[in-house]
Amino acid sequence: MDDLLAQLRSSLPADALITDPDVMASYAHDMASFCAAGTPAVVVLPRTVEQVQHVMRTATALRVPVVPQGARTGLSGAANATDGCIVLSLxxxxxxxxxxxxxxIAVVEPGVVNATLSRAVAEVGLYYPPDPSSWETCTIGGxxxxxxxxxxxxxxxxxxxxVLGLEVVLADGRLLTTGRRTAKGVAGYDLTRLFVGSEGSLGIVVKAVLALRPLPPRQLVLAAEFPSAAAACDAVCRIMERGHTPSLLELMDGTTVRAVNAMTRMGLPESTEALLLAGFDTPDPAADLAAVGELCVAAGATEVVPAADAAESELLLQARRQSLIALEKVKSATMIDDVCVPRSRLGDMLDGTAAIARKHDLTIGVCAHAGDGNxxxxxxxxxADPDESRRARASFDEIMALGLELGGTITGEHGVGVLKKEWLSRELGPVGLELQRGIKQTFDPLGLLNPGKLF
Incomplete structure (x- = not known):
């Protein structure tokens, strides 16, 4: 410990190091439940690439594990500390x-908040589309x-x-540049894509070149009420089958709608069993909404309400953005899954999840990026209830098994981390897992980067 701190301090400013146990505890984990977290030896907050390189050279020399972190808004335990590690907060x-x-393009450091980037590029008529629910706080690196x-x-x-290109500090402190700034490029293996989704297990992203799009028109949104989740999923299939390209297509089941109402008093229709939100940012969004509204009625919608303007549209979207927060208030803890299935099996996924909830006598609300099957x-x-906690974990595993049975994946966007590592081998199979471990060995032969995650 003394050697570690001495070597880190040799090239880092004093305010870049945190050793206070109470402060370090706040860096020990992300937002996932049921994920073990250890006690770090030190938290480092670098400001430059050179400082990150120094941390990794020190970690390699002393064989100390390093856990990279962003804003710790993740939901899989991927940012959780291990005992005696360096937490590297970017x-x-x-x-x-x-x-x-x-x-x-935009060139950014990893600690830039998603919403900050989105607003900055919008000021010059450009658009960075990825918008996780935590976009006001999550970072681009995360x-x-x-x-x-x-x-x-x-x-x-x-x-x-x-993600067009990256600068990455490797486990031994070397700086790797991948990808490009150009619209096209196929030189060599696509190492950039390899780092995206690697959960900090292959290297530390210190710079990213991001593609931007022209800023689209303001979208309009409609809300459609359905008597069942199956009917809402049928509407999703009809919309996609007819070739529509909505800017969003989101679903909230009845449990979620009621949770949002209880928290926000928004007055959403509590009698509905599924609320579908469809948005268009096309030159004539009203016409697109009208066409989609007809498809929703044909699928069994009891009410279709298009927003009159952007303000009403944003109000509807706020209900969806509050879904996870509202469900977290139903009980003292939540486990948030992100199983993704083919769109054609979305109805089976929701019906199966409802059956699992009944089997285990639990409240399980579902919100979904329905247009993606996610x-x-x-x-x-x-x-505090051991039996209910056991049933929760069992239901979580059954939901993931259901997703795989329907031809889906255990994670559409949250990652594997600690929470789903035992399921990764089931999805990849032995050959896939062997090759993935081989890639990890190539980039991180000492196993120092985010140990205990993924595999």
Whole structure:
């Protein structure tokens, strides 16, 4: 410990190191339940690439594990500390280095908050689409680490599709540059994509070149009420089958709607069993909403209400953005899943989740990026009740098993971390897992980067 602190202090300013146990405790874990977290030896908050390199050289020399962190808004335990590790928090590296209007790129440090970047590029008529629910607080580095998505994925795609190039500090302190600033480029293996979603297990992202789009028109949103989740999922299938490209297509089941009402008093229709939100940012969004509204009615919608303007649209979206927060208030703890299935199996996923909730006598609310088939079942339980906690964990595992059975994946955007590591091998299979471990060994032969995560 003395050697570690002495070597770190040799090239780091005093305010970059935190050793107070009470303060370090706040850096020990992200927002996931049921994920063990250790006690770090030190928390380091670098401000420069050179400082990150010094940390990694020191860690390699002394064989000390390093856990990279962003804003710790993750939901899989990927940012959780291990005993005796260096927690490397990148939140102080928060500069937007460049916004290129001609090239439509932004160059940023990893600690830039998603919403900060989105607003900055909007000022010059550009758009950074990925918008996780925690976009007001989550960082670009964290988004890259988990390959996060958001409400707009159905039209604009996820984080991986916007990362053109990276600068990465490797486990031994070397600096690697991957990718490009150009619109096209196929030189060599795509190492950039390899780092996106790697959860800090291959290297430390210290700079990112991100693709931007022209700022779209303000979107309009409609809300459609359904008597069942199956009917709402049928509407989703009809919308996608007819070739519509909504800017968002989000679903809240009845449990979620009632939780949002209880928290916000927004007056959402509590009699509905599913609320579908569809948005368009096209030149004529009203016409698109009318067409989608007809498809919703054909699928069994009891009420279809299009927003009159952008303000009403944003009010509807606030209900969806509050979903996870509202469900967290139902009980003392939650487990938030992010199983993604083919769109055609979305109804089976929601019906199956409801059956699991009944089997275990639990409240499980589901909100979903329905246009992607990406569901967020939220298991609500009393953490002080051992039996209810056991049933919660069992239901969580059954939901993941259901997702795989339906041809889906155990994680659409939250990552594996600690929470789902035992399930990763089931999805990948032995050959896939062996190759993934081989990649980890190539980049991190000493196993120092975020140990205990993924595998």
């Amino acid at each position: 939140t102080k590296m928060d500069r937007i280095l460049e916004i290129g209007q001609v090239d439509r 988004n890259i680490g988990t390959a996060s998505g958001g409400l707009c994925c159905v039209k604009y795609g996820v984080t991986a599709e916007y 569901t967020h079942p939220v298991v609500c339980f009393d953490q």
